[in-house]
Amino acid sequence: MVKLIHTLADHGDDVNCCAFSSSLLATCSLDKTIRLYSLSDFTELPHSPLKFHTYAVHCCCFSPSGHVLASCSTDGTTVLWNTHNGETLAVMEQPTGSPVRVCQFSPDSTCLVSGAADGTVVLWNAQSYKLYRCGSVKDGSLVACAFSPNGNFFVTGSSCGDITVWDDKMRCLHSEKAHDLGITCCDFSSQPVSDFIYLFMRERERCRDTGRGRSRLHAGSPMWDSIPGLQDHTPGRRWRARSSVFSIGIMWSGLPDQNLGCFFYPYLRSVDKSVIVYDTNTETILHTLTQHTRYVTSCAFAPNILLLATGSMDKTVNIWQFDLETPCQARSTDDQVKQFIEDWSEDDVSMWLCAQGLNDLVDIFKINNIDGRELFNLTKESLVDDLKIESLGLRSKVLRKIEELRTKVKALSSGIPDEFLCPITRELMKDPVIASDGYSYEKEAMENWISKKKRTSPMTNLILPSMVLTPNRTLKMAISRWLETHQK
Known part of the structure; x- marks a missing residue:
């Protein structure tokens, strides 16, 4: 597919x-x-x-x-x-x-x-x-x-x-x-x-x-x-x-x-x-x-x-x-994503930091030889004790970005339907809304997107004809039913 x-x-x-x-x-x-x-x-x-x-x-x-x-x-x-x-x-x-x-x-x-x-x-x-x-x-x-x-x-x-x-x-x-x-x-x-x-x-x-x-x-x-x-x-x-x-x-x-x-x-x-x-x-x-x-x-x-x-x-x-769903798939997609992250070199981690707007941490991560495997397992304590990152804001941001990586792996391993994931955060939606581009997003994520003066669609990059967000109750009910079945 x-x-x-x-x-x-x-x-x-x-x-x-x-x-x-x-x-x-x-x-x-x-x-x-x-x-x-x-x-x-x-x-x-x-x-x-x-x-x-x-x-x-x-x-x-x-x-x-x-x-x-x-x-x-x-x-x-x-x-x-x-x-x-x-x-x-x-x-x-x-x-x-x-x-x-x-x-x-x-x-x-x-x-x-x-x-x-x-x-x-x-x-x-x-x-x-x-x-x-x-x-x-x-x-x-x-x-x-x-x-x-x-x-x-x-x-x-x-x-x-x-x-x-x-x-x-x-x-x-x-x-x-x-x-x-x-x-x-x-x-x-x-x-x-x-x-x-x-x-x-x-x-x-x-x-x-x-x-x-x-x-x-x-x-x-x-x-x-x-x-x-x-x-x-x-x-x-x-x-x-x-x-x-x-x-x-x-x-x-x-x-x-x-x-x-x-x-x-x-x-x-x-x-x-x-x-x-x-x-x-x-x-x-x-x-x-x-x-x-x-x-x-x-x-x-x-x-x-x-x-x-x-x-x-x-x-x-x-x-x-x-989305490979053929017999030629040698390993599950979640293993593939996790392995991809764990196989990152120190340079790959540096590139990822820059892409996330964390340029100030590149030298610190390089000095401590942080590769993909170590990045995937960083904690609040290791950021303070091992990497000596004093800024609470930087620590919070890097932990949030790492959690996004973990969430992608978790979502794939749990088999969450892709239409239940917010296109912006790639996390399971709790309060889905429909934007004027016809796509559904997590309400908070879309509001943050618009608040940054982005009047374009996150999916098409075209100008949004309206900033109105309409609750998607049908999708919210479908997510709730799926959670009752799969998250026991």
Whole structure:
């Protein structure tokens, strides 16, 4: 099951790209801005939107740690941003001044690749912000880039259909015409074994027989032989990969559990305004999402959690939540959420603190080496005795935010129907009310939302036609009946 849980409508023009970190969502647009949202409640961060570019922003991506965001633009620059405060860290100008179409961090955050409309590709040192090496492709605009999982090489794709493989020293390993009508995106599989990898292309006239593109890569071709793990496999519509391989036109969910990583998007730039979700195990269509009113330009899966963002020329970003109810689910969702939190690194905890407006506690938590497991088990006493947090207000706020995390796990483990949870607090509603956007919220939470001069819907981000809140007695009775049955 998949449902639309939030719509972001802050951009003033086409949305070009969406990107997730462990705690944030970034979007960029033709309106020259980049916007940052917290994944906890999808509110925009105080320092958003990020403004520097003088023309359209084509791509944005987070560093693996999530501390840095890169964006690139028609203005010929690639900008690095501090995600904690929105400050500009560096402005890196493409040597030729050509519009920059794509940027991508290496897995270890040491390098950043930027590709431009004139075919130039630059490898930047992401620590010193200096140009390391520069190269170029023969024809076309560079519109796609992806690093291998180990960072030893990366591939670029052009609007002319060329795929080029580069090593980490910017030496061209191989270049080949892969698709006749151009490449729109490329990515590497994050799962090294026992997964079918599909290769798609935009040649629609040649895809009518199966509804899927046929790859021009084949066993025995130079391109095929240059990719580890593919040399010994039989060519055809699909291959079973022994090692990480790259694919064209596909986006993986990036979930750590192999059985949960079955969702991907075969068409990232859909011109029929829809997004199709496939199950790679059964090759069947799971969902067709049709809520966008104009062409779909981008999509991205969140790491570790079942969220998807889709951007469109209708100026909106839709946030989708998946609820896996299939036999392929390897563990319960509550275990998954709890494990996700407990697996947070110290950097992940720092990002979470910043997203909650608790920036003042980052250094204290780092000094005390607080990771996800320790965060999940913090108490009032440990905040006072161990972390030496003197401010009662800070202690109360961090405990409240931690309790929200615990509540999410508890709600999932107790099987509370999602419609009984307030969209703002994600807690079981006690006094539900209906707002003028048609959604139900916990009365106190919605009143607090409005009191902060937010005249927009928490669900759609559109202006609320009225501030009137109507008691939802039917929902309140349903919650009471459910509690009598399940909370004895």
